[in-house]
Amino acid sequence: MHMADALISPAVGGVMWAATVGLIGYSAKKIKEEADNHKVPLMGVLGAFIFAAQMINFSIPATGSSGHLGGGMILAILLGPYAAFLVMASVLIVQALFFADGGLLALGCNIFNLGFFPCFVVYPLIYRKILGNYPTQGKIMLASLIAAIISLQLGAFSVVLETVFSGISALPFPTFVILMQPIHLAIGVVEGLVTAAVVTFVWKVRPEILNAAKNSLPIGKLNIKKVLLVLVFVAAVTGGALSWFASSNPDGLEWAMFKTSGKEELESQEGLHASLAGIQEKTAFLPDYGFKKGEPTAEAESKWPAVDSGTSVSGLVGGLLTLIVAVLIGLGLRQRKNAA
Amino acid sequence: MNNIGKNSFDIGYMDTLASGDSALHRLDPRAKLIATFIFIVTVVSFDRYALAVLTPFFIFPIVLISLSGLPAGYLLKKVLIVSPFAILVGIFNPLMDRGILFHIGSLGISGGWVSFFSIILRFILTVTAALILISLTGFNAVCAGLIKLGVPKPFVIQLLFFYRYIFVLSDEAERMVRAGSFRAFHSGAIGFRTFIALLGNLLLRTLDRAERIYHAMCCRGFDGNIRIIRSMKITYQEIIFVFGWGALFIFLRYFNIPLKLGVFVTGFFK
Amino acid sequence: MSHHIVEASDLHYTYPDGTVGLRGITFRISHGESVALVGENGAGKSTLLLHLNGYLSPRQGTVRIGDYPLTKKNLDVVRRSVGMVFQNPDDQLFMPTVFDDVAFGPLNLGLAKDEVERVVSRSLETVGVAHLAKRPPYKLSQGEKRSVSIATVLAMSPDILVMDEPTSSLDPRSRRRLIELLKTFRHTKIIATHDLDMALDLCERTIILHQGRITADGRTEEILYNEELLRASSLEKPLSIQLKT
Numbered sequence: 001m002h003m004a005d006a007l008i009s010p011a012v013g014g015v016m017w018a019a020t021v022g023l024i025g026y027s028a029k030k031i032k033e034e035a036d037n038h039k040v041p042l043m044g045v046l047g048a049f050i051f052a053a054q055m056i057n058f059s060i061p062a063t064g065s066s067g068h069l070g071g072g073m074i075l076a077i078l079l080g081p082y083a084a085f086l087v088m089a090s091v092l093i094v095q096a097l098f099f100a101d102g103g104l105l106a107l108g109c110n111i112f113n114l115g116f117f118p119c120f121v122v123y124p125l126i127y128r129k130i131l132g133n134y135p136t137q138g139k140i141m142l143a144s145l146i147a148a149i150i151s152l153q154l155g156a157f158s159v160v161l162e163t164v165f166s167g168i169s170a171l172p173f174p175t176f177v178i179l180m181q182p183i184h185l186a187i188g189v190v191e192g193l194v195t196a197a198v199v200t201f202v203w204k205v206r207p208e209i210l211n212a213a214k215n216s217l218p219i220g221k222l223n224i225k226k227v228l229l230v231l232v233f234v235a236a237v238t239g240g241a242l243s244w245f246a247s248s249n250p251d252g253l254e255w256a257m258f259k260t261s262g263k264e265e266l267e268s269q270e271g272l273h274a275s276l277a278g279i280q281e282k283t284a285f286l287p288d289y290g291f292k293k294g295e296p297t298a299e300a301e302s303k304w305p306a307v308d309s310g311t312s313v314s315g316l317v318g319g320l321l322t323l324i325v326a327v328l329i330g331l332g333l334r335q336r337k338n339a340a
Numbered sequence: 341m342n343n344i345g346k347n348s349f350d351i352g353y354m355d356t357l358a359s360g361d362s363a364l365h366r367l368d369p370r371a372k373l374i375a376t377f378i379f380i381v382t383v384v385s386f387d388r389y390a391l392a393v394l395t396p397f398f399i400f401p402i403v404l405i406s407l408s409g410l411p412a413g414y415l416l417k418k419v420l421i422v423s424p425f426a427i428l429v430g431i432f433n434p435l436m437d438r439g440i441l442f443h444i445g446s447l448g449i450s451g452g453w454v455s456f457f458s459i460i461l462r463f464i465l466t467v468t469a470a471l472i473l474i475s476l477t478g479f480n481a482v483c484a485g486l487i488k489l490g491v492p493k494p495f496v497i498q499l500l501f502f503y504r505y506i507f508v509l510s511d512e513a514e515r516m517v518r519a520g521s522f523r524a525f526h527s528g529a530i531g532f533r534t535f536i537a538l539l540g541n542l543l544l545r546t547l548d549r550a551e552r553i554y555h556a557m558c559c560r561g562f563d564g565n566i567r568i569i570r571s572m573k574i575t576y577q578e579i580i581f582v583f584g585w586g587a588l589f590i591f592l593r594y595f596n597i598p599l600k601l602g603v604f605v606t607g608f609f610k
Numbered sequence: 611m612s613h614h615i616v617e618a619s620d621l622h623y624t625y626p627d628g629t630v631g632l633r634g635i636t637f638r639i640s641h642g643e644s645v646a647l648v649g650e651n652g653a654g655k656s657t658l659l660l661h662l663n664g665y666l667s668p669r670q671g672t673v674r675i676g677d678y679p680l681t682k683k684n685l686d687v688v689r690r691s692v693g694m695v696f697q698n699p700d701d702q703l704f705m706p707t708v709f710d711d712v713a714f715g716p717l718n719l720g721l722a723k724d725e726v727e728r729v730v731s732r733s734l735e736t737v738g739v740a741h742l743a744k745r746p747p748y749k750l751s752q753g754e755k756r757s758v759s760i761a762t763v764l765a766m767s768p769d770i771l772v773m774d775e776p777t778s779s780l781d782p783r784s785r786r787r788l789i790e791l792l793k794t795f796r797h798t799k800i801i802a803t804h805d806l807d808m809a810l811d812l813c814e815r816t817i818i819l820h821q822g823r824i825t826a827d828g829r830t831e832e833i834l835y836n837e838e839l840l841r842a843s844s845l846e847k848p849l850s851i852q853l854k855t
Contacts, residue, residue, distance in 0.1 A: 001541035006463035026491035041553040044501025049546040052513040055344040097474040100467040170433040201540035318602025319392025330402035480706040507748040552701040561718030
C-alpha cells in the first residue's frame with residue numbers, strides 16, 4: 001500500500017525524502033563504478049516491463065480475487081540491488097506524477113518502503129542466503145516466498161509508522177497494524193509465488209541471465225551495514241534537527257504567553273502559535289493522540305485555540321466564502337484568457 | 341479487466357497537454373517543480389484539525405488551470421479516481437475521534453469529522469498540484485529540470501529511457517494479454533499460469549530488446565556517457581513565479597484568512 | 611575512395627545454440643553500389659549484416675571495411691563508416707525526442723553544440739522530417755519512425771548504409787517515399803529485404819542467400835527474372851515482373 005500526501009506531515013515526508021535521496025545518490029554512484037554500459041538501456045526497459053506488468057490483473061488460484069505484481073524482488077534478482085532500487089524509484093515516480101499514486105511528498109516514503117526493503121535488505125540478506133550457490137527450483141520457491149513476505153511486511157509496517165508519526169490520521173497504532181500486516185501477508189505470498197514462477201521460467205530457459213546479475217552483486221554484510229549506517233545517520237540528523245527546532249520554544253512560548261498576556265493576545269497570535277505547536281506535535285516522536293482513542297477535546301482546545309465554539313462556525317463560513325471567491329477568480333481568468 | 345492500454349494512453353494524453361502554449365507552459369520546469377513543492381509542504385504542515393484555513397490554497401490550482409487552459413474536468417476526474425483510498429483511511433478519524441469540537445446551532449461536530457474533511461481537502465490539493473505539474477511541464481522537461489537541480493544524471497537518464505519504453509512495452513503486454521484472453525474460456529482476469537507464461541515471455545523479449553538497443557547505441561558511438569542538449573533559462577518570470585507563490589503560501593499558512601472573513605461576515609448576523 | 615569497399619572473405623558463423631548461420635560467404639562490394647540481399651527467412655541475411663559492423667564475430671573468415679579489417683580494435687572507426695538501420699525502429703530510437711536521437715551520434719563523436727544542431731537539421735531535412743524534431747518517438751507513425759531512424763544514422767555521415775528490411779510494415783505511400791529517398795543517396799547501400807520489387811527499383815546488384823550460402827550474385831535484372839534460380843532459393847519473382855509476363 002502506498003503512503004499518501006493527505007496523511008503525511010512535513011517532518012515525516014522530509015526525513016523519508018532525505019533517506020531516499022541519499023539512497024538514490026549512493027546507488028547511482030555504485031552503478032557508475034560498475035561501469036557496465038549494458039545496464040543503461042537494460043534498467044530503463046526493465047522498468048517499463050515492471051510498469052506494464054503491474055497493470056495486468058491475474059486471478060489468484062484458490063481465491064476468487066485478482067492481484068497484480070509489485071516487482072521489487074524480480075528487479076533485484078535481475079539487476080542487483082543498486083540498479084533495482086533506481087528502477088523501482090523510477091516506476092514509483094511515474095506513478096506518482098501521472099496517476100496521483102500517493103503524492104509527491106509521500107513519494108520519498110513510497111520509494112523507501114517499496115524499494116529499500118526488497119533491494120537492500122531482503123534480497124542480499126534473505127534471498128541470496130537461502131538460494132546459496134547452487135539454486136534448485138525448490139530453493140527458488142522458498143527464497144522468493146520468504147523474501148517477498150518479509151519485504152512486504154517491512155514495507156507495510158513502515159507505512160504504519162509513517163502514518164502514525166505524521167499524526168493526521170486518527171488510526172491508532174495497534175488497529176492500523178492489525179489491519180495492514182495480515183493483508184500484506186497475503187499480498188506477500190502472491191508476490192512470492194509470482195516471483196518464484198517467473199524466476200524459475202527464466203532460469204530454465206535462459207539461466208545465463210541470472211548468473212550475470214549474481215556476479216555483479218557484491219554481497220557481504222559490510223555493504224549493507226554501510227547503507228544502514230548512512231540511513232540511520234540521515235534520519236537522526238533530520239529528525240533531530242526538526243524536533244529540536246520545534247520543541248525548544250513552543251512550550252516556553254505557550255507558558256510565556258499565558259503568563260504575560262490575556263486571551264485576546266493569545267488569539268491574535270494564534271497563527272504562529274498554532275503552527276509551531278502543530279510542528280512540534282508532528283515531530284515529537286510519539287504524538288499523544290496517535291496512541292489514544294477519542295480524547296482530543298481538551299487537547300484540541302489547548303492546541304488550536306481558534307477551534308472553540310463561537311469562532312469555528314465563522315471559520316466554516318469563511319472557508320466556504322473563500323472557496324467561492326477562488327472559483328470566481330478562476331472563472332474570471334479563464335474568461336479573459338479565452339477572450340484574448 | 342486490464343487497463344494497460346488505457347493507462348499508457350492517459351500518460352500520452354497528459355504529455356500532449358504539456359505541449360500547450362501558455363506562459364505557464366513556457367516557464368522553466370525548475371520553477372514549477374519548486375513552487376509545487378512549497379505548496380505541498382505548506383498544505384501538509386497544518387495540524388489535523390485544519391479545515392477552513394486550507395481553502396485559500398485552492399487559488400493555486402485554480403489559477404494555474406485557468407491561465408493555462410488545462411482541462412479542469414479531466415483533472416478532476418483523475419482526482420476522483422484515486423480518492424477512494426484517502427476516504428478509506430480517513431474514515432477512521434470520525435470513528436476514533438469523537439470529542440465534540442464545536443457546534444453548528446445544536447449539531448455537535450466531532451474532531452474526527454473535522455480531521456476527516458481536512459484529509460479530503462489535503463488530498464484534493466496535493467493530488468491536483470502533482471497532476472497540474474506534470475500536465476504543464478511534461479515528463480521530459482521535468483527530467484531535464486531534475487538534472488539541472490542536481491539529481492544524479494545516470495538516474496535521470498534511466499528515467500527517460502524508462503518513460504520512452506513504457507508505451508512500447510504496454511503495447512506488447514496488451515497484445516499478449518489479448519491473445520491469451522481470446523484463448524481462455526472465461527472473461528475477467530487471466531489465470532495464474534497464463535499470467536506467468538505471459539510475464540516470462542514478455543521478460544525475455546524485453547531482455548532481447550535491451551540487447552538490441554544497446555547495440556544500436558554502440559553503433560552510434562555510445563561510450564557510457566549520455567549527452568543531452570537542453571537550453572534552459574531562469575528569467576525574472578521564473579523568479580516572480582516562485583517567490584510570488586511561495587510568499588503567498590507562507591502568508592496563508594500563518595494568517596487564517598477564512599477565519600477573519602468568516603468572523604467579519606457572521607458579525608453582521610449578530 | 612577505398613573506404614567505401616565492403617569485403618567478406620569466407621565467413622562462417624555458428625549461433626550460440628549450435629545452428630550454423632553462415633557457411634563460407636565471400637563477396638566484394640565497391641563504392642557507390644546498391645546491393646539487395648535477398649533470401650528466405652532464416653537464410654542468414656540479418657546475421658550477415660550484423661557482421662558488417664562488428665556486432666557478430668565470425669567463427670572463421672574476415673570482413674574488411676575499406677582500409678580496415680574488422681577487429682575489436684578498430685570497431686569504433688568501422689562503426690563510423692558503416693551506418694546500420696535496424697529492422698525495428700523502436701530499438702534504434704531510444705532518446706526522449708527525435709532531435710535527441712539524431713543528435714546522439716554526433717554528440718558521441720565529440721562535435722560542438724552548434725555543429726550538432728546543424729548536422730541534426732540537415733539530417734532531418736534530408737529525410738523530410740524536420741517538423742518532427744521535438745516529437746517523442748512514441749508519438750510517431752511507423753513510416754515516420756523509419757525515416758527518423760535513417761536520419762539518426764545519416765547524422766554520423768557514414769560511407770556505407772546497411773539496412774535491414776527497411777520497407778517492412780510501411781504503408782504504400784511511406785514505402786514509395788522511402789524508395790525515392792534512398793535513390794537520392796550516393797552511399798554504398800546494402801539492403802536486406804523481402805521486398806523484391808524494391809530491389810528491382812533501387813538496387814543494380816542482388817545477392818541471394820540460401821541456407822547460409824550465396825547462391826547468386828549479379829545484376830538484379832538477370833537474377834530476379836531467373837525463375838529457376840529463385841525457386842531453388844525458396845523465392846519467387848517480384849510482383850511487378852509476375853504481372854508483366
